[in-house]
Amino acid sequence: MTAFDRLVADFPSGTNYLAACTGGLPTRTATAAMRADLDAWSGGTVSPTAYGAFAERARVAFARIVGVGADRVALGSQTSVLVSVIAAAVPDGAEVLCVEGDFSSIVAPFASQSHRGVRLREVPLDSLAEAVNDDTWLVAYSLVQSATGELADDDLVVAAARAHGARTLVDLTQAAGVLPIDAGRYDATVTHAYKWLCSPRGVAFLTLSEAFEPTLRPIQAGWYAGADVWASCYGAAFELARDARRFDVSPAWQAVVGAAVVLEQFADVDAALIWSHASGLGDALCDALEIPRQGRAIVTWADPEGSDLALLGAAGITASGRAGRARVAFHLWNTPADVADVAAALGSAHR
Known part of the structure; x- marks a missing residue:
């Protein structure tokens, strides 16, 4: 298994979380380290x-x-x-x-x-x-x-x-x-x-x-x-x-x-691989929404009333909105299933 694959596998999957631009998710390894530190703190053994x-x-x-x-x-x-x-x-x-x-x-x-x-x-x-x-x-x-x-x-x-x-x-x-x-x-x-x-x-x-x-x-x-x-x-x-x-x-x-x-x-991971993964999912979403490809990990479109963001939230998808735009971000834990879920949540309403 490559370093890229190990890192991908260390993130939780199936989260419907498309908001790395708001805050990233922790790896399981990092979460375990922080829990161990909390235990050490509560036991009075930190320095x-x-x-x-x-x-x-x-x-x-x-x-x-x-x-x-x-x-x-x-x-x-x-x-x-x-x-x-x-x-x-x-x-x-x-x-x-x-x-x-x-x-x-x-x-x-x-x-x-x-x-x-x-x-x-x-x-x-x-x-x-x-x-x-x-x-x-x-x-x-x-x-x-x-x-x-x-x-x-x-x-x-x-x-x-x-x-x-x-x-x-x-x-x-x-x-x-x-x-x-x-x-x-x-x-x-x-x-x-x-x-x-x-x-x-x-x-x-x-x-x-x-x-x-x-x-x-x-x-x-x-x-x-x-x-x-x-x-x-x-x-x-x-x-x-x-x-x-x-x-x-x-x-x-x-x-x-x-x-x-x-x-x-x-x-330990080549960032070019991360960018290829994330921006590739971004372009796949653009195709699904029938908007021009943006070549980015963060895909945004005009949503001045927040109606598209509301549809995503109703479908259990965590996204974000900034400056009158809906904002969807893809990172290592995201997969083509997330693209499909966003497209299904918006359906013909977006197009």
């Missing part, structure tokens, strides 16, 4: 150093998933907090280019810097690359849009940013775990792992290039950002870590146990 080991396992596994060294990865718990580190570094009066309708965690931290004259300019996703100019200090965008499932034309955007000397910050929350990722092509990325990486909520990551890291200040530095974590628990007279760990925040202990296990499972 911070043991949780620290889980945190480091999660960091290393995530680094493998996104193709960077572990020294380039900082641990966090929420993407907006990690983005705020970068927002605080934007020079007074500089421009940040964002996407209209992008998830607020990648936009709001920059909008909150308006008191310093930071200018937030929002453009449609398909105009992002051409909108970069010499005044742009940073281009911040989600690789996969949460509301629509659309993919950014990443090569064009990165090329345009480099041509104009702009930095890039990319939210991988709707991409890592389903799309092949090379985080090293960006100056920074943020990822919450509770969606396509199927981790407990409360485990997020920041990656920083070696060139970009020195321009940032660890404004949220605490004991876990110390070069020697366990010697940094009291006072301020300690040395910060010399790599991206200086931007760490202390991990959510119970959450990081499940994250470490499932991230190691994902790190």
Whole structure:
């Protein structure tokens, strides 16, 4: 059995759950690890150093998933907090280019810097690359849009940013775990792992290039950002870590146990196989609904009144709706049976 097959088999099946874009399901292995941790906690046998080991396992596994060294990865718990580190570094009066309708965690931290004259300019996703100019200090965008499932034309955007000397910050929350990722092509990325990486909520990551890291200040530095974590628990007279760990925040202990296990499972699998599986089911649903193929793991269509979403819910199918659109997501636990169930639930009402 291949690593891909083992991972697929470790998820529950027959769930009618088509909402990985809202939150992933845990593998059986991760669930068992978290239950064991709860037993240890209730028995008084847990320790911070043991949780620290889980945190480091999660960091290393995530680094493998996104193709960077572990020294380039900082641990966090929420993407907006990690983005705020970068927002605080934007020079007074500089421009940040964002996407209209992008998830607020990648936009709001920059909008909150308006008191310093930071200018937030929002453009449609398909105009992002051409909108970069010499005044742009940073281009911040989600690789996969949460509301629509659309993919950014990443090569064009990165090329345009480099041509104009702009930095890039990319939210991988709707991409890592389903799309092949090379985080090293960006100056920074943020990822919450509770969606396509199927981790407990409360485990997020920041990656920083070696060139970009020195321009940032660890404004949220605490004991876990110390070069020697366990010697940094009291006072301020300690040395910060010399790599991206200086931007760490202390991990959510119970959450990081499940994250470490499932991230190691994902790190062993070729993400191209996951994307082929998920986007293939997405295109099969488009065919069944007689709409143009979207080539995505997230399939969306206009549903302003929420009537299609209501039909799916009545059929026992867990989907989601965002920005006036019905949203169906396919991941490793989904099969062609899910496509058939969605088509049957919507029937002629959709068409």
